[in-house]
Amino acid sequence: MTVGDIVQALELTVYCGKKGLERRVTGGYVSDLLSDVMGHADTGQVWVTLQTHKNVMAIASLKDLAAVILVTGHKPDENTAHQSEEEAIPVLGTHMSAFDVTGKLYELINK
Amino acid sequence: MRIVVPGRVETHILSGMTERMHFEHNIVGGDFTRAGYASSQVKKALKTLDVDMAIIKRTVVATYEAEVNVVAHACNGMMIVDIDGSTIQVVIQDEGPGIEDVEQAMVEGFSTASSEVREMGFGAGMGLSNMKKNADSLHIESEPGKGTKVEILMALDGREEVRSKK
Numbered sequence A: 001m002t003v004g005d006i007v008q009a010l011e012l013t014v015y016c017g018k019k020g021l022e023r024r025v026t027g028g029y030v031s032d033l034l035s036d037v038m039g040h041a042d043t044g045q046v047w048v049t050l051q052t053h054k055n056v057m058a059i060a061s062l063k064d065l066a067a068v069i070l071v072t073g074h075k076p077d078e079n080t081a082h083q084s085e086e087e088a089i090p091v092l093g094t095h096m097s098a099f100d101v102t103g104k105l106y107e108l109i110n111k
Numbered sequence B: 001m002r003i004v005v006p007g008r009v010e011t012h013i014l015s016g017m018t019e020r021m022h023f024e025h026n027i028v029g030g031d032f033t034r035a036g037y038a039s040s041q042v043k044k045a046l047k048t049l050d051v052d053m054a055i056i057k058r059t060v061v062a063t064y065e066a067e068v069n070v071v072a073h074a075c076n077g078m079m080i081v082d083i084d085g086s087t088i089q090v091v092i093q094d095e096g097p098g099i100e101d102v103e104q105a106m107v108e109g110f111s112t113a114s115s116e117v118r119e120m121g122f123g124a125g126m127g128l129s130n131m132k133k134n135a136d137s138l139h140i141e142s143e144p145g146k147g148t149k150v151e152i153l154m155a156l157d158g159r160e161e162v163r164s165k166k
Ligand SMILES: Nc1ncnc2c1ncn2[C@@H]1O[C@H](COP(=O)(O)OP(=O)(O)OP(=O)(O)O)[C@@H](O)[C@H]1O
Pocket: A034, A035, A036, B065, B069, B070, B072, B073, B074, B094, B096, B097, B098, B099, B105, B106, B110, B111, B112, B113, B121, B122, B123, B124, B125, B126, B127, B128, B129, B148
């Protein structure tokens, strides 16, 4: 499954990093604590969070994450979007809560 | 082969495939927009050297946490990286307030992060335990009022060797 497949299935907004829509997704991680993500997320996962600042991209890039999903209508900061483009790691958005989008994501990935 | 990495670079070929690399990056306390930059340069360098991906992953978790700690808790820091055929050594030192009780700071959940820093999602008190879990060897020296020096060692040819040097 690719990031693009998830965008379509969950009707997510693609804010930036379109070049990364072909990335393979292996799973997901949900957290708003950055060192929790640093310690527990893994390559190819989608990160569900409400954090919008640039450090999100620093972590996504260092951990080789597939994409970031911002919940409850949050949008990426300008420099977050810039780094997302540079790293080709998409930042996606939804109005769903972390609970709802994660439930759907889990079902989709483990189908 | 000559390897060029941003920052102050020195590259020598020792013998055959053994390469030695040295570089340094400044870390500016309080500047969250650049937090992670030095670690991303470490990752790039290790990829250029074809280091095993599992080792690269553990290395960047440890260096990132040390780098962010300088940004979040200290000021005026430096990351100094030395790679040779068998070891990656990363020293992160700062001129910050230092750590009163390193053992207490190592406890997962302990944090003195400001509320602003916590709002950004830092301050879970997990950084030092991430470093410990991922580094082959971790050494922290800190003098309150002066600063902190963190040394991360990674073995390139088997994890146990560096561990036993502790
Ligand atoms: N370079 C440093 N200078 C001064 N104090 C430090 C430094 N590094 C760590 N500390 C102290 O150790 C505590 C624990 O650090 P640790 O990285 O484990 O957690 P944190 O930085 O508070 O939160 P997190 O890393 O989860 O975002 C910090 O809150 C701080 O009090």
